[in-house]
Amino acid sequence: MSKRRSRGRNHEKIKKVNFIYIISILIVLLILFFLTFLSLLNMGNSKILHNIYINGISVSSLSQNDAKEKLNSELDTILSQPITLSFEDFSVDFLPAEIDFSYDTSSALEQAYSIGRTGNIFSNNLNILSSLFKRTNLTSKYSYNEEKLINIINNISVDIPNLVIEPSYYISDDTLVITGGTDGNELNKDKTRDLLLSTIINNQKSLSLPVEYISSNSIDIDKIHDEIYCEPQNASVTKNPYKISAEKDGIDFAISIDEAKELASNKDASEIYIPLKYIKPEITIADLGEDIFGTKLGTSTTIYDSTNFNRSTNIDIACERINGTILEPGETFSFNKVVGERTSKNGFKEALIYNGGEVDYGLGGGICQISSTLYNAVLKANLEIVERKNHSMTVSYLPIGQDASVSYGSVDFKFTNSRTYPIKIVATAKAGVITVSVLGVLEKQEYVVTFETEILETTDYKTTYEYSSSVPVGKEEIKQVGKNGYKCSTYKILSLGEKEVSRTLLSTDTYKSQKEIILKHK
Template structure:
């Protein structure tokens, strides 16, 4: 019995103590932050949510003032308003509003006691490290040295040299980010000392040497009219896409994947293209000259052709049977690096001449001859169509005819003056285009259209005799 009274008395005294302690702390009005709560050095006591949010934004604004950084005898001012520096004001205010009002009774009591003694919330600071790196690169450019990647140098005589790589010296951005945040949270006015680190090149001299590119394997050039400005421009755009291309051993290259869609966004313009055996204006006209030139360079480099399609009609800038047409998402040109070393492709557009060069390892250097010839000829037919818009007795060429061909080609590979391989290349079929003649059928007195291309007298007589027959 005495023990029970003792326990009850102890609990009573504890309750009195809690009430007494609580009475020494204001519980704060509902909807307002308890007295004694700070966001860093900003007093939020008694503020409602809107007032506290405004105070948090003032703190955020103060963080965006320039900060001084130094390196040895150099110093710079970094504009922190350019690095997207911010705090989550809404989240920090909600955290302040909930102090002493959430959790268990004991947790609330503990938080209220801490607030009574002064409770400082440390905000989380965010910034965009990429923007910080950009700002530092601009301000502290004098002390930084970007790493230099190793590369290949192609000389005018087609010899190959290696441009060595070298390490760079850059600001350790991650450490600077931490130092900036710490300086802001501690309200330090001391300049931040930049720390530099050595950065190796992404491509080292040793890795470029290991590629094994040391000689010209094959080269081919085609001509175009530079006065046809749009077409010449398209040739340059597509050629630039393959210039500098490196191909790993056994890799298959897709022309369409490398060059991409022929669109105005990619920089292409309207120029003649071949559609249904005819030249019409289309976006990207001239790109096929690049794929064709590359195809011939691939042949002469003794590389494997994976996919190739000829045009519907012969084209003037390469021998028949040696063209390669492309249409994005439909017709592609693909080849494989069938060597155990890397390849490097160079394309050059100068004046009205396009040249594609393929460099690789001298172990695979061969003398290559390409032969192509017409195996069959397909003669066009003459089709006569009656046209009541033309005066009776007149004949007009609606479509000029053109011969078609079957062209075959072969690749002769030689080493040390001896033939080591004769390879049959893909056959090319160029369909004949029929000649279409409009025969005038309109009776006298009808409203007629004006014939644009009248048929020569000899052809009229020939057609007349055929009609009579």
């Protein structure tokens, strides 16, 4: 009896297990059918799944084209709006366009569309189900100009209020002036860069700048000494390849480093003054002599009246002042600066000058002959003219268009050493002959320099008469020689052998006429 009951219970259990098993299989088959249906339905759907975002912008249930149009439109709007960067009361607006920021949405759109489509049936169905409950945010690729971003951050960093001031120094003649630092604010530039990009990408409209209050560095005398100290360098020349190195003065503290540190330890001083000493090199460019100044690059000679004491004295002074001047490549020569102010204290005498179209007496009369002779030598050396003006009337010692007037404080003659190597000016005035030469090294290509002057207009001088009892009856004396006036253009011609290479207009000059004055018996 008990055995029959036991077999009955077992049979019931088997039936129950079989029922559960069958139901489970049916549920699995139903789920598989449902998922397959979802997958097939999605495969036939050309729209992006639900809950898909790109750069925070919903592209859910949109076709790729509609999503692209919406995304680009909204991103353009977002990027056209300023982002406010602020710290305490300081703020500045920033536009992403300032760093050429732009998005490339194509890959993100492809990725958005591929969700639920490109995997196997299980992963696709999982993504489809997930999209019903979970938001997916994709990020577009972007590009920007790093250099512009760094420049903007650098500009912002100097506008932050109450900036930290680090110790600084400068050299004034023979004194090193050091200014101590002050504690203050400093913008963390690296952090600002990362935060700003993140702000743009996340479509945010404001950013609190990462500013830190820091202590300034203490004055580092050892570091400053290392930065300013240099040994004197001798001038040198090498022949193969040909290279000239100019001398350089050395510089050092005129006191010991310990003494300088003692001065820097004074916390009450706003500035610290450390004396400097300059150390001259043993060999200068001038000492190299024939090695670098062995060739005449251009020379000019004019004649003057050596019996005119005052005018000759002025010529001698100007000649001595410019003689021996050395110009490095790129260095500019100023006649007024080198010769100096024309004063009695500087040794200059009264002699005839042109003044407002008239002949008059003035200190330094005659030195224009030196500037004019130098001008011609410089032209023949094919150097660059920076400033030059003709006289108000023609001069007797040079052809028209080839003179160079000077007047301290108003009219200067300047030129630049436009050659590859240093040049030296050599000037002499002796026995009525002025010779000015430019010495240096020949370039690989040297030109023959000549001039040509074209007279455009001529103004005949007028004759006037004055009367004096000192003139014998029936006789006439010339008090002032007449000079015609001219307008002319002067050209510089460069030639290689017999071939003209270039013709350049040097200047167009206008000279006033000078009236002739004849004395008659009164």
